[in-house]
Amino acid sequence: MLKRLAAMGVLAASQMLLALLLYRSAFEAYRQVVGGIRRDISYGLQLHHSLYLFGALALFNAIWQMSCRSRRSGVIGACACMLLWTLFWANAFASMPYRSLLVVGIGTLVLALPALALLFRFARPGSVAVPQPGIAS
Template sequence: MIQRLLAMALLASVQILLAFVLYHSAFEAYRRMFGSVRRDISYGLQLNHSLYIFGALALGNAAWLLSCRSRRSGLIGFGICLLFWTAFWANAFASMPYRSLLVVGVGTLVLTMPLLVLLLRFRGPGLVDDVRPGSAA
C-alpha cells in the first residue's frame, strides 16, 4: 500500500516537473527566436492557477493509471484528465492561441507519459519474452 502511494506521488511529481521544464524551455526558445511576447495579466494569473490544477490532474492521472485493471480504464482516466486540462484553457485560445496551444500541448504530452506505464503493465502474452528461432528458451 505504501509503495503504491509512493509510486503515485513520484509519478505525479515527475509529470509536474516535466511539464514545468518543457513549458519554460519552449517559451524561452520562442522568446529567443521571435523576440518578446505580449504580457497579459489575465493569462499570467491563469497560468499560475493552472499549476495547481495540473498538479491535481497529474496526481489523479497517476493514481488512476497505477490502480486501473485494464487498458480501457486507463485510457478513460487519461481522457478525463485531458478533457479537464483542455477545458481549463479553452477561454485563452481566442486571445492567445499559440501560447494556449503550447500549454495544452505540453500538458497533453506530459499526461500521456504514464500511459507508457500502462502499456508496460498490460502486455500481450506474445510480447513477454523475445524468443528467437534457434535460441534456447
C-alpha cells in the same frame, strides 16, 4: 501499500516537473528566436491558477494509472485528465492561440505519458510463455 503510495507520489511529481521543464524550455526558445512577448495579466493569472489544476490532474492521473486493472481503464483516466486540462484553457485560445496551444499541448503530452507506459505494463494474452507444471523446460 507504502511502496505504492510512494510510486504514485513520484509519478505525480515527475509529471508536474516534466510539464514545467518543457513549458519553460519552449517559452525561452520562443523568446530567444522571436523576441519579447505580449504581457497579458489575465493570461498570467490563468497560468498561475493552472499550476494548481495541473497538480491535481497529475495526482489524479498517477493514482488512476497505478490503480487501474486494464489498458482501457488507463486510457479513459488519462483522456479524462487531458479533456479537463483542455477545457480549462478553452477560453484563452481566442486571445493567445499559440501560447494556449503550447500549454495545452505540453499538458496533454505529459498527462498521456503514463497511459503510454501502461501499454508496456500489460502483456498481450499468449505472448508470455507460462511454464506448465509437470513439463520440464
